[in-house]
Amino acid sequence: MQKILVTGGAGFIGSNLVHYLIGNEQAEVLNVDLLTYAGNRASLKSVENASLYHFEQADIRDHEMMTRLFEAFEPDRVMHLAAESHVDRSIDGPADFLNTNIMGTYIMLDVSRKYWEGLPAGRKEAFRFLHISTDEVFGSLEAEGMFREDTPYDPRSPYSASKASSDHLVRAWQHTYGLPVLITNCSNNYGPYQYPEKLIPVIILNALQGKPIPVYGKGENIRDWLFVEDHVTALLRVLEKGNVGETYLIGGNNEQTNIDVVHKICALLDKHRPRGDGRSYAELITFVTDRPGHDLRYAIDATKIKNELGWEPRHDFESGMEKTVRWYLDNLDWCNEVLHGSYNLERIGLGDRR
Ligand code: NAD
Ligand code: TDX
Numbered sequence: 001m002q003k004i005l006v007t008g009g010a011g012f013i014g015s016n017l018v019h020y021l022i023g024n025e026q027a028e029v030l031n032v033d034l035l036t037y038a039g040n041r042a043s044l045k046s047v048e049n050a051s052l053y054h055f056e057q058a059d060i061r062d063h064e065m066m067t068r069l070f071e072a073f074e075p076d077r078v079m080h081l082a083a084e085s086h087v088d089r090s091i092d093g094p095a096d097f098l099n100t101n102i103m104g105t106y107i108m109l110d111v112s113r114k115y116w117e118g119l120p121a122g123r124k125e126a127f128r129f130l131h132i133s134t135d136e137v138f139g140s141l142e143a144e145g146m147f148r149e150d151t152p153y154d155p156r157s158p159y160s161a162s163k164a165s166s167d168h169l170v171r172a173w174q175h176t177y178g179l180p181v182l183i184t185n186c187s188n189n190y191g192p193y194q195y196p197e198k199l200i201p202v203i204i205l206n207a208l209q210g211k212p213i214p215v216y217g218k219g220e221n222i223r224d225w226l227f228v229e230d231h232v233t234a235l236l237r238v239l240e241k242g243n244v245g246e247t248y249l250i251g252g253n254n255e256q257t258n259i260d261v262v263h264k265i266c267a268l269l270d271k272h273r274p275r276g277d278g279r280s281y282a283e284l285i286t287f288v289t290d291r292p293g294h295d296l297r298y299a300i301d302a303t304k305i306k307n308e309l310g311w312e313p314r315h316d317f318e319s320g321m322e323k324t325v326r327w328y329l330d331n332l333d334w335c336n337e338v339l340h341g342s343y344n345l346e347r348i349g350l351g352d353r354r
Contacts, residue, residue: 001052002027005075007060007108008082010039012194013132016228017079017235022047026236030054030073032066033082040338043193060104066111075115076123077239080108081132083163086197088349090159091292101162102169105131109173116179129181130239131170135224135249136160137185140295147185148301149247156293174245182242184235186250187300191228191320192327196335197343199223199258203265204328205335206345207281208273213266214347217290219259222297226252227320230313237311248309251300254317259285264317268325292351 004021008014009031021027033039035057047053054073058065060082082104084090084097109129116127138147139154155164173179190200206213234250242248256264266281275281305311315323328335339345 002076003030003073004028004077004079005030005032005070005073006079006081007032008039008080009033009055010035010041010043011081011085012038012191012198013189013228013231014039014081015043015193016191017081017232018044018047018053020229020232020236022050022053025052027077028052028054030056030069030075032056032058032060032069034059036084037342038085038195042334042337060108061099063107063111066107067114070111070115076126076128078108078112078129079132079235079239080105080130083166084159086195087136087157087159088197088291090157090162091349091351094158094162097158097162101159102165105166105169109169109179113173113177113179127180128239128244129170129173129179130235131167131181131183132235133167133183133185134160134163135185135187135251135298135300136295137164137167138298141297141299143297146299146301147249149249149304156295171245180244182238182244183247184238184250185247186231186234187224187226187252187298189226189228189231191324192331193334194228196339196345197348199261200265200324201328201335202345203262204269204325207266207269207284208332209345210275211284211345212286213262213281213284214286214288215258215262216288217294218287219257219262220296221258221294222255222299223258223261224251224299225254225256225261225317225320226250226313227315227323230315230320233314234305234311237309238305241309243308248305249300249302250305250311251302252313252317253300253302254313255297255299256317264321265325268321272325273329288347289350291349
């Protein structure tokens with residue numbers, strides 16, 4: 001059975017990936033995660049005792065530790081997801097983003113290369129390093145056009161600039177040292193286990209608490225939403241079938257303005273958890289100061305992964321959002337556990353914190 005070293009497996013996408021791999025007995029997994037505010041073992045309770053699952057609380061910036069983990073686990077593949085991922089936090093405090101996303105990726109590449117160079121021929125040939133990145137590296141679109149694999153990089157937030165840097169490092173390690181890498185750039189994910197600082201869980205939790213639902217600016221910004229389980233299947237398809245050295249864009253073919261997303265969630269909450277006074281959650285929608293440098297629109301042309309690797313998302317927004325809203329309603333204990341006083345849905349990202 002394949003051995004996959006996953007970084008960031010206690011985060012949102014990583015925990016969904018680990019659930020999938022372990023649930024389907026598809027690989028032996030070593031999850032390497034520092035457990036920052038965004039990483040929580042509560043997201044992995046159901047796999048914790050599985051014989052195929054191993055966990056190591058460690059920092060990807062710790063070169064010695066990473067070297068030891070590679071030597072002990074002997075992975076066939078690396079799926080690198082660990083990162084600081086929230087744009088608003090990157091506006092208030094860019095340093096962690098540069099340290100983890102750039103230096104952390106460098107260390108993962110360096111340790112992977114040295115490990116890979118020492119592998120016997122067959123295993124060396126089969127080794128893969130998959131770097132998980134974002135569509136935000138391409139900047140912001142106006143009303144027309146879509147991002148493609150050949151779109152020039154134009155990152156505009158500290159977060160996206162740090163992810164763009166990491167993408168460049170990954171390509172450099174392939175070009176210079178021959179490390180067999182793959183890169184994916186994905187649109188906005190939603191689904192179970194997303195930390196309640198991102199738009200969709202923020203809406204759900206504020207609404208349930210009867211608090212104002214904060215919509216930045218006029219709510220006209222557009223994102224392409226992908227259900228996280230579909231992202232997981234896309235990553236595994238790229239890992240197994242993708243051409244070494246290439247990039248694959250992953251999207252949900254599902255562009256929505258933020259205000260439309262908010263209204264849809266309010267309607268689902270009205271259906272599943274009606275307010276005591278019979279009023280709609282939509283009455284809580286409040287337009288607030290815009291995010292500095294707010295990218296207007298992201299959209300993905302996912303033709304390459306569809307035509308070359310036969311991958312398409314299986315969820316439309318209605319089915320994915322229904323599952324998501326129900327999951328949060330059934331898992332409010334998880335929300336309380338992961339918020340644990342460090343963050344309480346307050347507004348961040350205006351650039352006035354240090
Ligand atoms: P997340 O913030 O939910 O999880 C990140 C995980 O990385 C956490 O478990 C955290 O503890 C861990 N981590 C952070 N710093 C670390 C360090 N120094 N050492 C070890 N572990 C560390 O993020 P996510 O939303 O699951 O995103 C995962 C990856 O996918 C990121 O690289 C992100 O850039 C990328 N991505 C996310 C989205 C999205 O919509 N969420 C879209 C495209 C790409
Ligand atoms: O309270 C809010 N109100 C609001 O209007 C929040 C938290 C967000 N927004 C807006 C900003 C964006 O236009 O909603 C949109 C989505 O915001 P986020 O959930 O913060 O996601 P985004 O900034 O688009 O980035 C996400 O997708 C790409 C992830 O956080 C990144 O990690 C990923 O790379």
